[in-house]
Amino acid sequence: MEVRDEERRKEEEWGTLEERVEIARRRTQYDQSEEARELFEKATTALGQKEHEEAERCRRRSKITWFKEGEAPSKYFFVRLKAKQAHEEMTALQDAAGRIVEERDEVLETVHKFYEHLYTAEIETEEMVENRRKVVERIDRRLTDEQNRLLEDTPSEELITRIKLIGKDSRGVIKLIPKNERKHLLQNWRPITLLTMTYKIIAKVVAIRLKEMLPGLIDTQQIGFVAGRNIIDNILSLRIGQEWAQVTDQDVIFVKLDFMKAYDRVAHNFLxxxxxxxxxxxxxxxxxxxxxxxxxxxxxxxxxxxxxxxIGRGVRQGCPLAPLLFAMTTQPLMRALREEERNGNIQGLNIGGGHSLLHQLFADDTGICITAEEEQFESLKEVIQEFESASGARLNLQKSVVMQLTPRQHPTWMDEAGCEIVGAGRSFKYLGVSTSSPIDEKTITEDIVQKLMRKLKHWSNRLLSWPAKTILLKHVLAATPVYQLMSVGLCKDGLEELERLCRNFLWGWNKEGNPKHSLIAWERIAQEKGKGGLGWTSFRKMADALNVRLVGRILEGGNTEWIQLARSFILRTLRKGSYQREHIQWTLAECLVLLPLTRVEGSPTLTRIMGSWYRARKRLGWNESTGELDGRLSMLQVKTLQQLAKGGGISSLVIGKELGLLRRMGITSLEEAMEVSRTRGWRQQLRDMGSFPEEGALASLAILEEWCSSQRIVRKNLIELEGWQWGSDRRPFKWWRPTSEWRQLLAKEVNFDEKMEEKWQRQSQRLR
Structure with a gap:
């Protein structure tokens, strides 16, 4: 109440002063006396003094606000960071005749003609109708009756009556956002349509229902806007696919297709x-x-x-339904490519296991792998031309890119293909990541380093305090390389370079422009606040945590191409390495959980992922006496436990309090348990605990899987030791009846009653 009274008093005071100045000014117009002039000067001085006091008060208030919120991760802080971003204006534009227009009316007319032509539907010919019929007929995924019922179920009758929008409800305002620095070309502006609230509510209702059904309607190669799919899959598939092509010496090219205004050209009849x-x-x-x-x-x-x-064609960007509808229109293209592959007209990258890497899409970003033969490239062009005629899409060959996955001299026919050829020493951006052949770690590192340096250069000119720099480090700089770390990763030198830049930014530079000496070791700064650090997560730990998530994707299974490639690479490593006789029959999950695969031959990307996985597992340990994990778990450790749990029941061994046999053997960490399981140490200690043949111990442990798991002692996946060969039905070729000594030993660990004895006998009889 007092605050409002004070504000009202100030408004009255300001109003009184301004009125006095205005009255005095008018008097001087007809009264030229000294008294009138002095009265005007006094009123003006009083108003100026008042303005000065108010400005000083605002300055102090601003300083207090900055002190309280300017160096904290608050809304105020980040609003100030964005305050200096330039307002995007279209100052000059190239019209259809190639002239540069700058006058307001000419710019408006040029924009109107461009978008009116873009959104005008083409006149359909018989050929277009026939191609549309042929393309759509290839769709083999359909909604079920139950899904249709859910789609057609409406919240209320009012919604039904308002579906057919009329008047201003269907009207939209297009806001143009520049894609790059060449702003004089309208093609380089992205149109985002601002729609009414009524329209968006209705569209959102339909989109929410449709979104749940897209995974069953669209092939897994379309990543964009489909729940449960990730853009990282496409990047990893291409990256690991390059490594696989080089290892297996497959002459394959990658074609990145560029469709002009893909969203805006979708023919409604095709949709x-x-x-x-x-x-x-x-x-x-x-x-x-x-x-x-x-x-x-x-x-x-x-x-x-x-x-x-x-709007005669296209789906409007800004509509909640637009990305879902566009993703559905790409399904006929993917089906056509697979049909051509089955007919033998094109062939993708063979990734083993009867699978191939042929195509991958993220919305309209389309990448296709085919054998480097002119006939296959022509077959691909025919498929694209048929799709263009049916859907209204238009391929821009000049902006499309062709790159050989294996570094070699490109054939002469590629020079006449009309696409940009990316050869040795060159790179292009695919889904935001630099891609080249051969893979150049230096190019990727330079891109992210340059991006970080641009931000640091802008901030280095400001007088930022230590807390302000800490905020920028933790909330802005730390997020800069996350996309690259999630997709292709960075080499050790790249991670060190990023941390060097952040360290120099924190401590600053001297007058000569050289970085100052660090007063505290960077390892100490990167610790938790409770341990004297700033709570900064080092890029190395961040990379490890993100790679552990990728291992979890492998353990979960799935049929994405990069996971198939990971399986092929790991099996190849097992066959060529020291694991050939011992682990070749293991599942992929068992290999990842039990073996120290710190190096995957031929794949630096998977080697980096496996290295992070090995380091993450090594950090896990438990208290020998209580069986509980030591200390407070970090996010990386929690993620590691979650992925281990997906790899075959290891969670019951790690998280459970009853570690049983492992504690008796003095094993205090997960990595130690795995190491013992890989060596004769495990088997030797088992023999020392009871006199029985080595293979008998293996067999009896395997047969007691469900009993042991119920007691949280050991699990089959941990103790299926080397050399035990399995048949196609996952049964051992040999079987050994447990000795009485071994049974007595197990009786100490589990409640070996008559029921278990009977089950033991039945299991032994069945497998013998």
């Missing part, structure tokens, strides 16, 4: 036919038609609006 071919009911298709068709838009530029135009 409706695709939805119907996927089994979508007429009621749901009608609702989507009501949202997409008949819309109108205008473009907002430099504070002005163009004339309104109709």
């Amino acid at each position: 409706w036919d695709t939805l119907r071919a996927m089994g979508m009911g007429s009621e749901t298709v009608g609702r989507i038609q009501g949202l997409v068709e008949g819309g109108k838009s205008e473009v907002h530029i430099n504070g002005s609006f163009t004339e309104e135009f109709s």
Whole structure:
């Protein structure tokens, strides 16, 4: 109440002063006396003094606000960081005739003509209709009756009546966002449509229901906007696929296709036919038609609006349904490519196990791997041309890229293909990551280092305090390389270079421009706050944690191409290494959990991932007396435990309090248990605890899997030792009946009652 009274008093005081100045000014116009002039000067001085006091008060208040919130991770801090971003304006534009126009009216007219033409539907020919029918017929994934029922179920009758939007509800305002520095070309601006709240609510209702069904409708090669899929899969598939092509000497090229204005050129008739071919009911298709068709838009530029135009094709970016509908329109293209592969017209990268890396998409970013033969490239072009005719898409060959996965001289026909050829020493961006052949770690490192240096250069010119620098380190700089670390990783030198830049930024530079000496070791700074550090997570630990997540993806299984490639690489390593006789029959999960695969031959990417996995496992340990994990678990340790749990029941051994046999043997860490299981030490200690043949110990431990797991002592996946060969039905070729000594030993560890005795006998009889 007192604050409002004070504000009201200030407003009245300001109003009184301004009125006095205005009255005095008017008097001087007809009264030229000294008294009138002095009265005006006094009123002006009083108002100026008041303005000065208010400015000083605002300065102090701003200083207090900065002291309280300016060096904390608050909204105020990050708003100030973005305050200096330049407002994007379209100052000059190239029209259809190639002229540069700068006048406001000419710019508006050029933009209007461009987008009116872009969103005008093409006149369909018989050939286009026939191609659309052929392309759509290849769709073999359909919605079930239950899914259709869920889609058609409406929250209320009011929603049904408003589906057919009329008037301004279907009108949108297009805001242009620049893609790159060449802003004079309209092709380099991305149109985002601002839609009404009514439209977006209705579209969101349909999108939420449809999103749950997309994984069953769209092939796994389309990553964009499908729940449960990740852009990292495409990057890893290409990266590890390059390594596999070089190891297996396959002459394969990677073609990155660039479609012009892909979202804005989707033919509506093609979209409706695709939805119907996927089994979508007429009621749901009608609702989507009501949202997409008949819309109108205008473009907002430099504070002005163009004339309104109709939307005759395309899905509007900004609509909640747009990414889902576009992803569905790519399904016919993926089916056509697979059909061509089955017919032998094109062939992808053979990745083993009967699988191939042929195509991968993230929305409209399309990458295709085919054998480096002119006939296959021509077959690919025919597939694309048929898809263009059916869907309205247009391929930009000049911006498309061709790269050989194995470094060799490219064939002469590639020079006439019309695409950009990426040879040795050159690179291009694929999904935001530098890609080259051969793989160049230096290029990737330089990209992320340059990105970090640009940010540091901007901040280094500011007088930032230590707390402010700490905030930037933890919340901005630490997030800069995450995408690269998640996808292709960085080499050891790259991680060290990033930490060197951050260290120099924290301590600053001297007058000569050289970095100051660190007063505290960086390892100490990177510790938790409770241990005297700043809570900064080093890039090495961050890379390890992200790589552990990738190991978890492998343990979970799945049929993504990079996981298939990981299996092929690991099996190849086992066959060629010291594991050939002993582990070749193990599952991939068993190999990852039990073996020290710190090096995967031929794949630096997988070697880096396995190195992080090995270091993460090594950090885990438990208290020998209580069986509980020592200390507070870090996020990396929690992730490691979660991935181990997916690898075959190891969680019961690690997290359980009853470690039984392992504690009796003096094993105090997970890595030590795995090391003992790989060597004769485990078997020797088993023999020392009871006189029985070595193979008998293995067999009896395997047969008691479910009994031991119920008692949380050991699990089969941990003690299936080397040399034990399994048949196709996962049964041992040989079997040995346990001796009485071994049974007595096990009786001390589990409750060996009559029921277990009977089960033992039945199991032995069955497997003998």
